[in-house]
Amino acid sequence: xxxxxxxxxxxxxxxxxxxxxxxxxxxxxxxxxxxxxxxxxxxxxxxxxxxxxxxxxxxxxxxxxxxxxxx
Numbered sequence: 001x002x003x004x005x006x007x008x009x010x011x012x013x014x015x016x017x018x019x020x021x022x023x024x025x026x027x028x029x030x031x032x033x034x035x036x037x038x039x040x041x042x043x044x045x046x047x048x049x050x051x052x053x054x055x056x057x058x059x060x061x062x063x064x065x066x067x068x069x070x071x
Contacts, residue, residue: 003030016040
């Protein structure tokens with residue numbers, strides 16, 4: 001399904017794609033096609049380090065901790 005959706009976006013000539021990988025992703029050919037076509041691409045949440053693109057990453061443990069007060 002993910003590959004189909006990516007192909008649809010490519011065919012519609014979108015200006016860019018923001019994407020979180022699905023749990024069923026087992027290859028990255030469709031993502032490499034986005035990069036090959038120079039379509040701006042950002043990954044978030046579930047990412048792969050194998051694809052050279054912008055990524056939004058949150059450190060869940062640090063985000064959970066309350067801020068330190070300096071008194």
